[in-house]
Amino acid sequence: MPESTTFELLEEVKSLRQRVAELERQQAEGNRSKADDLACQYFNLAGEMIIGLDANQTISLINERGCQLLEAEESEIIGKNWFDHFLPDSNREEVRDLFRKLIQGDLMPVEYFENVVQTAHGSLKSIAWHNSLLKDDSDRIIGTLSVGVDITARKETEQALRESNQMFRQISENxxxxxxxxxxxxxxxxxxxxxxxxxxxxxxxxxxxxxxxxxxxxxxxxxxxxxxxxxxxxxxxxxxxxxxxxxxxxxxxxxxxxxxxxxxxxxxxxxxxxxxxxxxxITRRKQDEDAAIELHQELERCVEERTSELARKTAQLQAMFNAIPDAVLVLNRDGVVVNFNSQQKSILILSTDLRIGSRIESLLPGEVGNQVKALISRVEDTRQIETIDYCLVNRGENRWYRARVLPYLSDEILMVIEDINHRKLAELELSTLHEKLSEAQRLSHIGSWEWNLQDNMIWWSDEVYRIFGVKKECFVLNYESFLQTIHPDDRPQVAQTVEQALEHDLPYSIEHRIFRPDGEIRYVQERAVLKKNAAGEAISMHGTVQDLTERHEAARTAQEYRDILAHASRLAVMG
Known part of the structure; x- marks a missing residue:
């Protein structure tokens, strides 16, 4: 009985041990399954991309975060070549070569690495990698396991910060x-x-x-x-x-x-x-401000001085205004007298009573008053000086006057009336003499001229223009244009004669030919002398030019007659 019991107990213990071993095995397998489930959950819940590559560059593992970053489903990623599908052309071959060297053991692994990847939709993202090598039991490298963090936003922020900092420095430094x-x-x-x-x-x-x-x-x-x-x-x-x-x-x-x-x-x-x-x-600005203040003070001082000077000048001008021998009237736009300088002189010139408020038409009766009134209107419009000469009976005789109408103030006109009787008579007499001289020159074919050596301009009398056959309005008179009118064969001699006269202060007389614009050749005689100023400097040359063409033609005709008579005489002698 005891032996049987002991055997049975041993068997029972043996069975219990087997059962415990089975239970322990089952429990270990259950723990491993739970660990695998936990690892899988962590793998998919991780906030970073986890990706595994085998030695053939093929993607063998990727988590959900990786799929999101690459913008593709897991089935669209697993089994594809990482470099061909998810790296841009700009860095694909460079990174591929580094991967080959890493798998072959020719390159030490880099724990941290940054590069740009290309998603399935073509967008670019910056990724920071933490890499580790995968090895088999024989310690042979069979792939890589990498954790990638999307740093695109950080890179963009850093770039924006760099650009902002650069802009700040450019602004502050410039x-x-x-x-x-x-x-x-x-x-x-x-x-x-x-x-x-x-x-x-x-x-x-x-x-x-x-x-x-x-x-x-x-x-x-x-x-x-x-x-x-x-x-x-x-x-x-x-x-x-x-x-x-x-x-x-x-x-x-x-x-x-x-x-x-x-x-x-x-x-x-x-x-x-x-x-x-x-x-x-602000040193320059401060200097300018100080200069402006100093200038303002100086200006105020000048204003005070000028005000005093103006008062003195005003008194002088008033005295001069009254002392002017001409009648000076200040008129408004309607031709009404608002001021004048001397009633006595005005009475002598205007031959009537002059009062403030008088109208210019009443002071200058008849057509003259109307002409002056029209003159005032023109000056008011154009703001230009207008002049009119007129003749009135004063003190029992016809006398000439000149009225100058000038713009004055915005609503006033200045009128100066001058007795020019003697000057006008002299001008009329001079005009008569000029007409007589011009007629005499025309009849004698002698014209006068003057050459201003200061500005090289030449003045001709009317007869000279007739002799040379040119019109005043069509001919610019200077020494060079004068030389162009001379016959080319005579031009050097004329130029030399003028130069000698200027150099040696000698009068000259020379005959030469001229070309008229119509092609006619005429013969003239020039006579000239120099004119000097008080300092003995030559300032001009004046002279005369006489048309000798008719004389030359008469001499040529007479010579022809003499030649004919001589020829006839020779024929008579020869019988």
């Missing part, structure tokens, strides 16, 4: 104002543009090393004022960003005037974190 950024208590300078070196003459690095070194250059008379202003702005009282104008002493010893403004920068908690400032060198 403006003529000083731009700076400092701490709220002014104890640290974070940035200062290059204009600090231009305006202060010190390096920006010296300002970074000692943020208060800029104050060492403050003008002694302005130092306390600026230090108080900084203390005020350091407490956050930046309601008025402007600094008072102050001076600094440049490194070269010159004094510069500055205009500065400071603005606070607050964080999301409304705490001041920075002070941003702008400073401008």
């Amino acid at each position: 403006i003529k104002e000083l731009f700076w950024v400092c701490s709220p208590d002014w104890s640290e300078v974070f940035y200062a543009s290059h204009m600090y070196e231009v305006i202060w003459g010190n390096t920006c690095q010296s300002l970074y090393d000692d943020p208060r070194s800029w104050m060492n250059s403050l003008h002694p008379d302005d130092r306390d004022l600026i230090e108080r202003e900084i203390k005020t702005k350091s407490t956050g009282e930046l309601f008025n960003p402007d600094f008072p104008r102050f001076r600094i002493i440049h490194r070269d010893g010159s004094i510069r005037w500055m205009l500065a403004r400071a603005f606070p920068v607050f964080d999301e908690n409304n705490q001041m974190t920075r002070i941003v400032g702008i400073g401008e060198d």
Whole structure:
């Protein structure tokens, strides 16, 4: 009985051990299944892309995040060549070559790597990779397992930040104002543009090393004022960003005037974190302002002097106005007298009573008054001086007067009436003499001329124009155009004669031929002498030109007659 029991117990123990072993095996398998499930859940729930590549560059594993980044289903990704389908042309072969070397063991694995991938839809994304090698039991590399993080947004942010920083530096380095950024208590300078070196003459690095070194250059008379202003702005009282104008002493010893403004920068908690400032060198502006003030003071002084001088000149002009021998009338637009200089002179000239309020038609009766009234209207419209000469009976005789109408004020006209009786008679007599002289020249075929050596212009009398066969309005008179009218064979002799006369101050007389515009050749005789000023300088040459063509024709005809008679005499002798 006891032996049987012991055997049975041993069998039962053996059976129990087997059962326990089976239970332990089943439990281990269950634990592994749970671990696999947990790993699978983590694999798909991971926030980064997990991808496995075999040695043939084929995708063997990818999680859901990877599918999202590559914009494709898992079935569309697994089994495809990673480099051919998901890398852009720009870096495909370079990365493929690195992968080959890594699989072959020729390249040490890189734990962190960044490159651009191309999604199934063609968009580009920047990925940061954490790589590890997969090996078999014989320690042979069979692939890679990589975790990729999408850093596209970060790259774009970094690029935008770089561009913003570059733009900020370009602006701050190219403006003529000083731009700076400092701490709220002014104890640290974070940035200062290059204009600090231009305006202060010190390096920006010296300002970074000692943020208060800029104050060492403050003008002694302005130092306390600026230090108080900084203390005020350091407490956050930046309601008025402007600094008072102050001076600094440049490194070269010159004094510069500055205009500065400071603005606070607050964080999301409304705490001041920075002070941003702008400073401008206004030395030139200050000099201009000081010069303007000085000029204004000088102008006021000049105005006072000119006012006094004007009063004196006004008195002088009034005296001169009254002393003018001519009658001077101030008229309004309607031709009514509003002022005049001397009634006695006006009475002598106008032969009637002159009063303020008189109309010009009544002062100059008949057609003359109407002509002057029309003259006033023209001057009012054109603002140009108009003149009229007229004859009136005054003091029992016909006398000539000249009225000049001038624009004066916007609503007034100035009229000056001058007694020109003697001058007019002289002009008439001169005109008569001129007509007689012109007629005498025409009859004698002698014209007069004058050459102004200063401006090279020549004046001809009417007879000279007739002799040369040209019209005044069609011919520009100077020495060169005169020479062009001379026959080419005679031109050198004439030019030489004129040069000798100018050089030796000698009168000359010369005969030569001229070409008229119609092609006719005429013979003339020129006589001329030099005219000098008081200093003995030759200023002009004047002379006469006589048409000798008829004389030459008569001489030629007489010679022909003599030749005929001589020929007839020879024939008679010969019988």
